[in-house]
Amino acid sequence: MSNKKVFSTSEGCPVSEPFATQRIGQDGPLLLQDFSLIDSLAHFDRERIPERVVHAKGSGAYGYFEVTDDISDMCSAAFLNQVGKKTKTFVRFSTVGGEKGSADTARDPRGFAVKFYTEEGNYDLVMNNTPVFFIRDPSKFPHFIHTQKRNPETNLKDPDMFWDYLTSNQEAIHQVCILFSDRGTPYGYRFMHGYSGHTYKWTNAKGEWRYVQIHFKCDQGIKTFNNEQAGDLAGSDPDFAQHDLFNAIKKGDNPSWTVYVQSMTQEEAAKLPFSVFDLTKVWPQSQFPLRRFGKFVLNENPQNYFAEVEQAAFSPSHTVPGIEASADPVLQSRLFSYPDTHRHRLGVNYNQIPVNCPFAARSAYAPHIRDGAMQVNGNLGSAPNYLATNVPVEVRSDVKLQAHQEVWTGPAFAKHWKVVGPIDFQQATDLYAKVMSKQPGQQKALAHNVAVHASGAKRDIQDRVIDMFTKVHPNLGADIKKEIYQLDPRDSDKNVQLFNKNGKVSACPFHSKL
Numbered sequence: 001m002s003n004k005k006v007f008s009t010s011e012g013c014p015v016s017e018p019f020a021t022q023r024i025g026q027d028g029p030l031l032l033q034d035f036s037l038i039d040s041l042a043h044f045d046r047e048r049i050p051e052r053v054v055h056a057k058g059s060g061a062y063g064y065f066e067v068t069d070d071i072s073d074m075c076s077a078a079f080l081n082q083v084g085k086k087t088k089t090f091v092r093f094s095t096v097g098g099e100k101g102s103a104d105t106a107r108d109p110r111g112f113a114v115k116f117y118t119e120e121g122n123y124d125l126v127m128n129n130t131p132v133f134f135i136r137d138p139s140k141f142p143h144f145i146h147t148q149k150r151n152p153e154t155n156l157k158d159p160d161m162f163w164d165y166l167t168s169n170q171e172a173i174h175q176v177c178i179l180f181s182d183r184g185t186p187y188g189y190r191f192m193h194g195y196s197g198h199t200y201k202w203t204n205a206k207g208e209w210r211y212v213q214i215h216f217k218c219d220q221g222i223k224t225f226n227n228e229q230a231g232d233l234a235g236s237d238p239d240f241a242q243h244d245l246f247n248a249i250k251k252g253d254n255p256s257w258t259v260y261v262q263s264m265t266q267e268e269a270a271k272l273p274f275s276v277f278d279l280t281k282v283w284p285q286s287q288f289p290l291r292r293f294g295k296f297v298l299n300e301n302p303q304n305y306f307a308e309v310e311q312a313a314f315s316p317s318h319t320v321p322g323i324e325a326s327a328d329p330v331l332q333s334r335l336f337s338y339p340d341t342h343r344h345r346l347g348v349n350y351n352q353i354p355v356n357c358p359f360a361a362r363s364a365y366a367p368h369i370r371d372g373a374m375q376v377n378g379n380l381g382s383a384p385n386y387l388a389t390n391v392p393v394e395v396r397s398d399v400k401l402q403a404h405q406e407v408w409t410g411p412a413f414a415k416h417w418k419v420v421g422p423i424d425f426q427q428a429t430d431l432y433a434k435v436m437s438k439q440p441g442q443q444k445a446l447a448h449n450v451a452v453h454a455s456g457a458k459r460d461i462q463d464r465v466i467d468m469f470t471k472v473h474p475n476l477g478a479d480i481k482k483e484i485y486q487l488d489p490r491d492s493d494k495n496v497q498l499f500n501k502n503g504k505v506s507a508c509p510f511h512s513k514l
């Protein structure tokens, strides 16, 4: 018997003619009995699964997280309980708005999702490379995302939709200023930070708790493309970030991040000029300094992209004792949305796919989670399918819902945070005037990047864009106005109008009579 693999059907039956189909005679019809052909075509027909509705294009890698500094006074999570302790991790980086085949250098936030395979179950930190986000009310998410995708009529990315939404929902301004700086076009995935963005809660062994935000600071330093470099690469090398990450790890140039926590007590939170749950705001580091506690290193490429990267399933609801979601409404909604989309995208047993399996939680036992499509791990064999009294099971009474921590009262209400005021512009102004002023060329880059994009929008929307950025800083508004007027002179005809004057979809060049 040779050691060579034998070419077979998916059932293991050896196939004698890999590249020929059974048929009658030389030119006659095919035979339905040729299982090898049916097997192959039927499987091929089903190769694609739904791509992620957002963050469809991405790259992944394995690595580890190491505790570098004692943090036990703040958090009781088992994987953080000892300096030097290492936990295996898997990361998936991504762009947000484009499809699975879109360019890696698109102007977009970058996803930075980390799975920690801890002994108390998988902990997912599903972050972006920006410390803030566009929305603070989750009802806006589908609207907002749709405006970053394709126009339903033209199937084109649409600057009218993009800027119509952003100028009508100006709480996004801080994130928009980051997105349109060169940080919006990072040099691959190795040269950017990661931020929890949301407020989470950490509890220590004594039951004391704090609000926290997590920062992954890139040890490689920040490196970005400018607008034109990113645009050129989108054409010449659309998978730039994938091969940059893969090749670096392959040659042992392992990227790493130093991990910090920012924390705040409930009393401190009450004194903030904004809500601690407002995802459009950063916590000033002068008041809430970063405290280092870990190192995150990537050192292993996946063997199979589909199995490990495409099928990876992260969720902010995958957490461990000691770490909880705060009442941030966007975060609370995400707790629902991710496992919901995984069940749709991967199936109800998505946690059995090896990359998602909580393999380090060796004593974990969930006898009631049984059956379902693609049950492949033995289904707990003959064990009872409920929490039976005849199976000795430990129920960890030390893992409590922290009922005392936050107590909420008040009438049901659906208008919070609707109003956008000067406070929502303050941090964007500080970013422009105090931070970008120290980064040579960044103020001008922000103006240029906005102008190039917004000059494609209708004139009245361009005016709204100019007004909005003027509220950030008059110089920024003036620079944007000047360049938009150069790129789209007001005395010229604009020949493509995607919406008619009533705002109804109609006046696309192909349907101008509608």
Ligand code: HEM
Residues within 6 Å of the ligand: 051, 052, 053, 054, 055, 058, 092, 093, 094, 110, 111, 112, 113, 126, 127, 128, 133, 138, 141, 195, 196, 197, 198, 312, 313, 314, 330, 333, 334, 337, 338, 341, 342, 345
């Ligand atoms: C992916 C929903 C806000 C970071 C996704 C996916 C959904 C989703 C449905 C696809 C997941 C999959 O198919 O596996 C939402 C909703 C949000 C929200 C409903 C707000 C209401 C955010 C925020 C962040 C974020 C604020 C970052 C702070 C990510 C990342 C991924 C992702 C990194 C990609 C995960 C991966 O690589 O598989 N989101 N999202 N999202 N989201 Fe969100």
